[in-house]
Amino acid sequence: MIVTTRRMLLIGAAASAMLARSGAALAVPPVSRLPGRAKPLPLSAVRLLPSDYATAVEVNRGYLMRLVPDRLLHNFRLYAGLKPKGEVYGGWESDTIAGHTLGHYLSALALMHAQTGDAEACERANYIVDELALAQDKRGTGYVGALQRKRKDGTVVDGEEIFTEIIKGDIRSGGFDLNGAWSPLYTVHKLFAGLLDVQALCGNDKAMKVAIALGGYFERVFAALDEDQMQEVLACEYGGLNESFAEMYARTRDKRWLRIAERIYDHKVLDPLVAREDKLANFHANTQVPKLIGLARLHELTGKEFQRVAPRYFWETVTRHHSYVIGGNADREYFSAPDTIAEHITEQTCEHCNTYNMLKLTEHLFGWNPDGALFDYYERAHLNHVMAAQNPRTAGFSYMTPLMTGSAREYSQPGEDAFWCCVGTGMESHAKHGEAIFWEGDGMLFVNLYIPAEASWKARGAELTLDTNYPFEPETRLTFDRLAKPGRFPVALRIPGWAGSAATVAVNGKPFAVTPDRGYAVVERQWKQGDTVAIVTPLDLRIEATPGDAKTIAVMRGPMVLAGDLGTKESDFEGTDPAMVGTDLLAGFAPLAADRGIYSAKGVIRPGDLKFVPFYSQYDRRSAVYFKRFTEPEWKQEEAAFLAAQARAKDIAARSVDVMHLGEMQPERDHELTSEISYPVTYRGRNGRDARSGGFFEFDMKVQPGPLILQATYWGGERSRDFDILVDDVKVATQHLEEDEPGEFVDVEYRLPEALTEGKDRVRVKFIPHAKSSAGPVFGVRIFTAKPAVTT
Structure with a gap:
């Protein structure tokens, strides 16, 4: 059993700090056994077992294989002077941001191959790389792209001409428009990222050659700009272009890529974060997150302190003060002031791209300094937001995940026109659900996510099975099916922050006492083939208040957000927002099917009782996630104010x-x-x-x-x-x-x-x-x- 809660450890740390300031004698705190660094097991070493996550991957695989590469390549060939082989797709792929989807698609194919072993995924990616190399050679400048540019007279042309203007100092930059093209460097970043993923996961070195030639082209563009001009260009969304150049340096050790990566630095956004200042309000959220991912990658390569401080501060600030209960952030794509989530519960909340990128940033931070709190957030956002952003019945993806009571999710209709940014990140997210389950560091095996899977751990010649029905059932069991190198080593099982001392651990069916270590139950012993270790986490209901507003609450079961079911999306929601009334709200909840996370709430909901279900699964239904909390006297006053507002509205209408x-x-x-x-x-x-x-x-x-x-x-x-x-x-x-x-x-x-x-x-x-x-x-x-x- 676990004998110390994380809260106790925090209280102890605070008390120690106070004693230190007073000069009192101190007991030496226990030294953490966690390693200073960690890395995930390769995605190719993990295979998902049946679960909603495995279903999401298979649904996404079908979608990826229905897309036609030659249609995504249309503009790449057209603007290179080659005859297109397929008709261009519509939507964003027929707008000035054209080409971003192909970059996402390359990444998704490479990830799908790694996650499932699907050979066709790499075959498609390799074909696309061949086509890009052909188009690049035809242009002869190193540039390759599909983005378009709308001239002042309204004609739409090859977007490359904006870079010719920029080199000459003609820069017209807005938040999303640069010289008549829609976020062109964001599109360039997606192409870089796709090429780098294909090289890494499909072993295609031609992809790196295309990326290096493209990098050389932009080296010349940026070399023509002084620092003020560079900042003008960077005022327009540029994705994680700094990350791409940093990764090119990591793989080639050519320092010119490092110099470019460090120059792609937006002072307006990043300097306050380096100074640990939260000035995020009114910034477009997903424009910023990739910048911090790039800075994090640079820190891993240079060790520079400011490149560590800003990503960590940003993560802490966003997750603690700017995030909704499902782990997503932003309203209408923008950050609001800190701790104002309750004022921004709308149908335009939680863009999927933001969470896709926040999870990438979380992985970087965990790799630097393993701590269970990082994966408490990761698990919350992965389960409640990412899994809500794909409709497994249609393979469609959501742009926003609305949290306003009664809102319906809108999913892309896979076909001709749905190629939003969140379709692109959706392709990637649902190709890699196994990527963060298992980690390793200094001989320690981490289990960070409780998702059914099999894995190969090369360091120990081990074949592992993680068997669980979590978060619906409390037990997760890890078995060493094969262990070529038995011996003594530690296994760290994450203790979710909400579980505390109620979590228990057993080895080969017998209780095993552990003391939590930065959010982990560390079991160090002589391991042999066939051994099992299990963790049981309680899945009790709890109320969670919104940062900045204790009267706005949501209902959680373990890591899972529960939602009041308001009916099918085909029926409009015209009722009043339900509220929770009483002093012991959870006393009104009773399980209907606890093994599926379904409960009834009676006597504590106004205007009437509700059934509560897992929020993520409400693909085609309307939900109530946030509730105002009232005592009985407060509720009577609220009703009176509501009736007065109705009377005024009726008077105006008359x-x-x-x-x-x-x-x-x-x-x-x-x-x-x-x-x-x-x-x-x-x-x-x-x-x-x-x-x-x-x-x-x-x-x-x-x-x-x-x-x-x-x-x-x-x-x-x-x-x-x-x-x-x-x-x-x-x-x-x-x-x-x-x-x-x-x-x-x-x-x-x-x-x-x-x-x-x-x-x-x-x-x-x-x-x-x-x-x-x-x-x-x-x-x-x-x-x-x-x-x-x-x-x-």
């Missing part, structure tokens, strides 16, 4: 002359909406529209005689922006939105001069952003009659 539902096709047609550089949006269950700098949107609205009020609805916590509102080309207001406003929808009223509407039955309402700003999003516009003035 006085309405016209209502415009922005972002919805038929209302926008009915009101003759026209726009430029304007887009429909959906946020927190409401449709809307915005206009970017240089654009506008306008539409007709009915009016009637008498004093009228124009009302527009905004989100109160928007990032800073300014715009004008015109009625029949007369400015009636300038609106400023700011992030420090309340995190709720806000109705702003503008009284219309009667002279502006006199004698008219309709007016033209227009929203125009100020320069370098945006207008809205506006989540609906209403014109209603003003109440008569009250006289006394």
Whole structure:
């Protein structure tokens, strides 16, 4: 049995620190037996046994084999002056970000080969590399790519021409646009990453030759830029391009790649992290995570301290202060202020790419300094987010994983047009579920994830079986089916942080007492073939509060997030958000099928009882994940406030002359909406529209005689922006939105001069952003009659 909890160890450490400051005598703390470094067993040494993870890999394999390489290669050949062999795919592959999918696809094929041994996966990857080498040779510059560029006159051409402009100092950089191409260096990074994965996992050295030639091309591009110009370029999303150049250095030891890798450093984002400052709010989340992965890889090659500090601080900050209960982060793709998750529970939460990259970063950090807390996070995000991001019935991938009550997940429809970034990371994530289960370091074997698998451990000539139905059942058993080098060595089983002292360990069926060591039960003994070691972790329900808001809670069972089941996605959710009411909430839960993580909650949910199920499995159903917690008196007050808000809404509706539902096709047609550089949006269950700098949107609205009020609805916590509102080309207001406003929808009223509407039955309402700003999003516009003035 385990006799010390991690909390006890932390308390002891804190007490020791206090005694040290006071000068009191100290007992020497026990020295950790964990190694200073660790690495995962090769993916090719791990085979998954039947489980949801194994199913995800097989579903993904079918999807990968249905994709047509020649269609993904269309632009690579076309812009190299070669005749395409397949029709270009649609969606993002027909936009200026074209080509990013091929990089993801190369990585996914290489990973799939390593995970399953599928020879066809490498055959496809090798074919693609041959085609890329041919296109690269035809160009003769070292460049190879499919990205496109939209010129000022609207024509779409080969994206390579932007790099010619950049070399000359003509740099027009935005967050996602660089000289008319959509995140071009992000696309370049994905191609580099794919080539490097094919070399490593398929043994294709031609892939490295293509990567080196491509690296030489960008060496010349970057050499033409001074430091200010380089920072201008890096203001546009560049993925983990620094990681690719660092990896090229690691494999070739050519220092020119190291110099480039270290120069790809975004001071605006990375300097505060080096200084351990959280300035992440309003940064696009997935633009940043790969930068830290690249910095982590550089630290492994150079040993420079600042390259270690920033990734570790970033990881701690994101996981503790910016992450949702499922392990994902960001709302509408952006970080919010720390500990404000409760204000950002929307249908636009948790982009899959972010978590894909956070797990990669976690692996780097664990490799430097093994600690069970790192894999507590990894397990949470892997189970609850990554596994939710693939629909095993359709092989589709989600972009966002919405956590707003009643939201439905939207999955790609595998076919012609769904090639989002998260489709690409989905291809990779579900090709490698065995990659982080087993690790080794200084002769120690780590078991970090409890996923059914078989593995070969070369260091001991061992064949292992990890048998478990975790997280549905509490026991996981590791068996040494073969052990060519028996002897004394340690095996470290992760003790999840939530398990504490209730976890137990047994060797060959007999209890084995251990003292936790940085989140592990370390069993060191003479091992022989046939030996088993098992860990049993309790799977009790618990309540977990949201960072920054103890009144917003979720329900956990072991590592698994449970969700209230609100029905099929085909039926709209029109009810009120359920809340939890009472002082002992878990007393209302009872198992319906504990071996499948299914419970009923009775008497503690308002407005009615709910069934709770594993969140990740709600592929085609609506869920409630977060709940506001109330005492009975608080709930009565909440009900009263809700009824008052309804009464006000009914009063406004009764006085309405016209209502415009922005972002919805038929209302926008009915009101003759026209726009430029304007887009429909959906946020927190409401449709809307915005206009970017240089654009506008306008539409007709009915009016009637008498004093009228124009009302527009905004989100109160928007990032800073300014715009004008015109009625029949007369400015009636300038609106400023700011992030420090309340995190709720806000109705702003503008009284219309009667002279502006006199004698008219309709007016033209227009929203125009100020320069370098945006207008809205506006989540609906209403014109209603003003109440008569009250006289006394």
